[in-house]
Amino acid sequence: MSIFKKIFFIDFIKGLSLTLGYEVSKSVTMRYPDEEKWAPYQRFRGLHTLNRDAQGRELCVACELCAKACPTKCITVVPMEDDKGIGISDRIAKVYEINLVRCMFCGLCEDACPTTAIRMGRDYELACFSLDCAAADKKRLLAPREIPQEFEGGYVVMARLERNKEGINIKPDLTRKKRWW
């Protein structure tokens, strides 16, 4: 049997057929982040969002329940009186900041919030080169999200290059789904 194998290069052909099989099979490697992006599931817990009501008023009433519920004590809320109708009550957050270095994305702040002001968002590209951007302030948390809450997600979409003053941004193109995960 071994002489037969040697004469007809059986092991060599077996190995080669395996290699050729992988050559023609569909690649499972994701070309992240330049060509493809991951649009997370709706239940994914990424960077938080601070939300507004239908009239655009801030839902946060600075009650600090989220800060009390946070197991890592990474939320800072400083309340102030609202006499300009910015929020839904007469009290809004002067400072609302989450230290993302300490946050473990558990979602307990979201559960504790009585007004649905704080919600776990779906932005996950949070790496940065300085500690400044590791603290998410009120302005950043109130900014519109790249992936809207109602977008289903859970699959790969194509990436889209955008140039602006800060440089090149690579964003998910939610209109071009690539394949189901």
Ligand code: SF4
């Ligand atoms: S997700 Fe958890 S750790 Fe992060 S801010 Fe909310 S409660 Fe704190």
Ligand code: SF4
């Ligand atoms: S986000 Fe919610 S729980 Fe936290 S301070 Fe604002 S209203 Fe209170």
